[in-house]
Every structure is written in C-alpha cells, then in structure tokens.
Amino acid sequence: MSAAPVPPQAELAELTLALITSRFSVSPKRLIAPGPSTAQLQTLVEAAGCAPDHELLRPWRLVRIAPAQRAALGELFVQSLIERDANAPASAQDQARDKAFRAPELLLAVARLDPAHADVPAPERFVALGAALMNLLLAAHGLGFGAMLTSGHALRSARFAQAFGLAGGEQAVCFVTIGTATEVRTRQRPSAIELMTEWQPTA
Structure with missing residues (x-):
C-alpha cells in the first residue's frame, strides 16, 4: 500500500482525532x-500491518472466511457447542450456526507466540495484534464501514484450532466483522481523569 500524501500537521491532527473519536x-x-x-x-x-512490531516478528495473522465457507464455520460452531453441552437444544444450535452468517466480511485474528523469539514475550505480541486490529478498525471506519471484534467459547476449543490449521504456538484471538452499518449505538467515553494517574514512587 503506497503512502498517502500527508496533510499539514494541524489538519492531520484534526482528521486523526475525528476518525478515532x-x-x-x-x-x-x-x-x-x-x-x-x-x-x-x-x-x-x-x-493493520502498519502497527508497531517489536523485532519485526509479525506476531499475528488474519484468516479470511469466504462466503462459501460460512456454512462450514456454522457447523463448527454447532459442534463446539455440543462439546460443551451435549444437551444443547436445537434453538441454541441454530443460534450458534447463525453467527457464522452475520456480517459480509469475516476475518479470524490469530496470535503467533513462537517461543523461538523469547526476547519478545507473549504480552508484547498480543499488544502488537491489538494495535494491528485497531488500525484495521479505524481504516474500516474511514472507508465508511462498521466493524467489531467478537470472540466466544468456540475459539478456545481444540476442534476449532484443528479446523483452522493453527500451528503450535498459534492462538485464535477474535473475529473481525466488517460491513455496512444499519445502526450505530454510541456510548459515553471515559475521561482522561478516569484513565490515567500520576506515578507516586513508594520508595
């Protein structure tokens, strides 16, 4: 992706804050x-690939679930549900299956935690993935799309890891859903006072 022309600093700051907020x-x-x-x-x-990446490990990857694969994903959700609850009613199974068909675009975010690079611990790699996903969400918003990160019990099952061919050291973290928003529900944002404190050394 070629770099876009950079607007003047004041305009860039205004655009950036408007996009984020x-x-x-x-x-x-x-x-x-x-x-x-x-x-x-x-x-x-x-x-997403513009996010910080200590040692350039690329400690994450994205897997696209194409429309033709949604039915298979739905059955995977159902089987994962049955593994957790063998007596899950048909209505619950239908709900699990339906989740695979929501949103026009669906990606799976996978963290890569290869122990061969122990100098970049797992928390840093998850931070890198989080930053990448935030970049993606902001870019989607800038292009006029709605998006959200979702997870669930199925992502943590051995059946799910096998179905997606996750390698040793890889961990499914969340789905990214993207599409045209029919409704946006806002909420109050926390203030800086709520989010930040001053360090007070104790020794």
Whole structure:
C-alpha cells in the first residue's frame, strides 16, 4: 500500500482525532452488504500491518472466511457447542450456526507466540495484534464501514484450532466483522481523569 500524501500537521491532527473519536463498534447483527471490495480489504489488512512490531516478528495473522465457507464455520460452531453441552437444544444450535452468517466480511485474528523469539514475550505480541486490529478498525471506519471484534467459547476449543490449521504456538484471538452499518449505538467515553494517574514512587 503506497503512502498517502500527508496533510499539514494541524489538519492531520484534526482528521486523526475525528476518525478515532467518531468510531464505535457495530454489532455483527447490524452489519449488512456491501462489505469492503477486494481492493478495500487489502487496504484494511495493509493498514493493520502498519502497527508497531517489536523485532519485526509479525506476531499475528488474519484468516479470511469466504462466503462459501460460512456454512462450514456454522457447523463448527454447532459442534463446539455440543462439546460443551451435549444437551444443547436445537434453538441454541441454530443460534450458534447463525453467527457464522452475520456480517459480509469475516476475518479470524490469530496470535503467533513462537517461543523461538523469547526476547519478545507473549504480552508484547498480543499488544502488537491489538494495535494491528485497531488500525484495521479505524481504516474500516474511514472507508465508511462498521466493524467489531467478537470472540466466544468456540475459539478456545481444540476442534476449532484443528479446523483452522493453527500451528503450535498459534492462538485464535477474535473475529473481525466488517460491513455496512444499519445502526450505530454510541456510548459515553471515559475521561482522561478516569484513565490515567500520576506515578507516586513508594520508595
């Protein structure tokens, strides 16, 4: 992805803060077509790749679940549910299956925790993934799409890891859902006073 022209500093700051402060997560249930085009999706993924990356390990990857694969994902959700609750009613199984079909675009975020690079511990790698996902969410918002990160019990099952071919040291973290928002539900943001304190040395 080629670098976009950089606007003057004051304008850049205003645009950046406007993008960040106007973004809200949009539930997959409120995301409809159209989703990002192939070119737009590439732009989003390359924006994710601009995140900080200690030692350039690329400690994460994204897996796209194409529309043709949603039925298989739905059955995987159902089987994961049955593993947790063999007596899960048909209604619960239907709900689990339906989750695979929400949102036009669906990605799986995978953390790569290869122990061969012990100088970059797991917390740093998860931070790198989080930064990458935030870049992606902001880029999606900037392109006019709604998006959200979702997880669930299924991601933590051995069946799920096998189905997605996760290697040793890899961990499924969350899904990224992207589409056109039918509704955006906002919430009050925490203030800086609530989020930051001054260090008071105790010794």
